[in-house]
Amino acid sequence: MKFPYVALPTRRPVFPLGGALIRHRPLVAIQVRGPSGARSLTATVDSGSGDTLFPAYLAPRLGIDLAEAPAGEAAAVGGPPIPYNYVTVSLRLSDGYEECEWDAIVGFVAAPMRWAILGYAGVLQHFDLQLLGLQRQAVFVPNASFPGRRVIHRLPPP
Numbered sequence: 671m672k673f674p675y676v677a678l679p680t681r682r683p684v685f686p687l688g689g690a691l692i693r694h695r696p697l698v699a700i701q702v703r704g705p706s707g708a709r710s711l712t713a714t715v716d717s718g719s720g721d722t723l724f725p726a727y728l729a730p731r732l733g734i735d736l737a738e739a740p741a742g743e744a745a746a747v748g749g750p751p752i753p754y755n756y757v758t759v760s761l762r763l764s765d766g767y768e769e770c771e772w773d774a775i776v777g778f779v780a781a782p783m784r785w786a787i788l789g790y791a792g793v794l795q796h797f798d799l800q801l802l803g804l805q806r807q808a809v810f811v812p813n814a815s816f817p818g819r820r821v822i823h824r825l826p827p828p
Contacts, residue, residue, distance in 0.1 A: 671765040672826060673698045675806035696801060696808040697785060702776070703760040704732025712785050715808050717799065719789030720744065722761075723754060726780040732759070734778070742777055754779040761793065763810065767826040770810075772796065772818025 675694035683689040696715040701708050702724055709728055721744060729736050739755035746752075754777035762771040774792035788794060796816040800809040812820050 671763060671768045671770070671810045673765055673808045673810070675808070694806045698763065698788070698808065700786065700788065701762040702728065702732065702786075703762070704729070704734045704757075706733025707731065708760075708762075713788045714785045715794075715799070715801070716787050716789050717794060717801075719787050720791060721754075721787075721789045722774065722776040722792035722794075723779050723783070723787040723789065724759075724776055725783045725786065726754070726778045729757070729778050734759070736778055739778075744777075752779060752781050763793075765826070767824055768820070768822045770812055770816065770818060770820050772816065 673696065676697040677692045677694055679692055680690075683691060684693060687693070697712050698715060699710055700713045701710045709731060711724070711728075721742060723744070726736065734757050736755040736757065739757050741753055742756055743751040743753045756775050756777055758773055758775050760771060761774050762769060764770070776792045796813060797810040798813045802809065
């Protein structure tokens with residue numbers, strides 16, 4: 671599956687990018703499903719994140735009770751630890767040509783999040799990922815550990 675990077679405007683010129691006024695990020699649409707429904711949201715691909723994380727406000731909308739869920743935590747660079755709760759959900763990723771669906775243990779975070787985070791546990795462990803900087807594209811290929819269903823609807827253009 672191939673996902674083009676998304677161009678995001680910046681407030682100030684980005685010095686290491688020659689003063690560019692945009693940054694390109696590997697953002698993808700992902701669907702998360704719980705006992706009472708599914709929601710689609712934008713997620714950033716983060717190879718440095720140990721866990722896959724979603725905002726906690728989604729849990730009740732998906733029919734998920736976090737009260738007894740196992741706890742984890744993570745910290746941004748130099749920041750304090752942020753607690754979250756682990757739950758098994760169904761995830762679906764599609765680029766319009768191919769789709770993959772699988773069950774994964776993910777974290778639900780009560781802290782504000784601009785995007786969900788696709789980290790190693792739950793997502794990236796199941797895919798060989800290429801981040802193609804020049805082409806501004808993220809390429810996901812299910813690997814031997816992929817536990818779900820993969821469907822190819824049609825071949826993408828070359």
